Amino acid sequence: MAELRLTKVTPTQRYGNRILNGKPDFHRGVDFAFGRGVPVSVMGDGVIIESGFHRVYGHYVKAEHEPGVCTSYHALDAAGLPVGTRVKMGDTIGVAGSSALGSTGPHSHQGLWLHGETRDLLAYLKPGVIVTVGAPAVRPPAGSTTVPARAVQIALVARGYNVVVDGVYGPQTAAVVRLFQRTLGLVVDGVVGPQTWAKLRVVEDRLRGRQTIRAVQAGLGTKVDENPGPVTDALALKKYGFALSKATPAQILDLQRRANAGTL
Ligand SMILES: [Zn+2]
Incomplete structure (x- = not known):
């Protein structure tokens, strides 16, 4: 208030x-x-x-x-x-x-x-x-069935924001979403609707870029350092069946899709 x-x-x-x-x-x-x-x-x-x-x-x-x-x-x-x-x-x-x-x-x-x-x-x-x-309490993300909290959090980490990936859309996640919206000139409401998600989601492009590495490390719950080293590789091998450093373009694309589905 x-x-x-x-x-x-x-x-x-x-x-x-x-x-x-x-x-x-x-x-x-x-x-x-x-x-x-x-x-x-x-x-x-x-x-x-x-x-x-x-x-x-x-x-x-x-x-x-x-x-x-x-x-x-x-x-x-x-x-x-x-x-x-x-x-x-x-x-x-x-x-x-x-x-x-x-x-x-x-x-x-x-x-x-x-x-x-x-x-x-x-x-x-x-x-x-x-x-x-008082503004009404922070609402859950619009279309939360299509944009799970985990996907929102992973996408924020992938874009360099500091947020805990716990799958819960609480005040902390909403605050970081507002920061993201403000930075991009979107309506600042802390709600991930279609317009915000279009800008926030992990880009699906078959490339193992910085954003993808960050998303995967956030999904694995390991240190997000953009360096797909042995620790990240070992965790990825266990969870996804392949090492991130040896992933094929198709596997990279699959990881990006999983990030956006909240299943990474
Ligand atoms: Zn006036």
């Missing part, structure tokens, strides 16, 4: 349908009147997870307060705090400006995100009052 506090009272443009540049548009935040250069404060404790210039948002930052609970601040006058900065409720994250697309004057656009979806800030928060906002 994250504690958030909104500072401004009167919105100049609410969340929802609007007309932008003469076209129907959905406003995914709430605008508040701010003079140019006036500090914009963050609604809760957390860490800056996005910061930069966006074609529509203008200069913006996004803060994560707990997994699944984020707030964003658009239309800043200049770059805000950099990614990775830890913030406390009320800290200044940037100063107000007019850099958002279609902006008609200095303001502060503020948004609330729960599991990657925008919500109406004013439906949750009251100005000046600390409100506890």
Whole structure:
């Protein structure tokens, strides 16, 4: 649960349908009147997870307060705090400006995100009052019958992430999935649906590359060092019937398929 506090009272443009540049548009935040250069404060404790210039948002930052609970601040006058900065409720994250697309004057656009979806800030928060906002508990991966937790964990290790391969989709695995999603610019919800799995799964290509070696070592429960040495070979021989260093292209492909099926 994250504690958030909104500072401004009167919105100049609410969340929802609007007309932008003469076209129907959905406003995914709430605008508040701010003079140019006036500090914009963050609604809760957390860490800056996005910061930069966006074609529509203008200069913006996004803060994560707990997994699944984020707030964003658009239309800043200049770059805000950099990614990775830890913030406390009320800290200044940037100063107000007019850099958002279609902006008609200095303001502060503020948004609330729960599991990657925008919500109406004013439906949750009251100005000046600390409100506890909780994202729904981490859901099991969508289509978990086709993407077993073990497959997700092995694929994460194969791609260089640090996660325990225990076949249980718990908070630790979900946190690493969110990190992966954030790195790839996917919807950050900790859920392995079709889009995330398309990017995460072990590539099936008959080559004994770095990713495949890591996947096999994760599957064997041995040290993941990308070096298919005697220990890995002996374990692979016992479990799969052949040494990894002597695997044929067809056998490599089979290992990759097993990794993605969660049976490696
Ligand atoms: Zn706005």
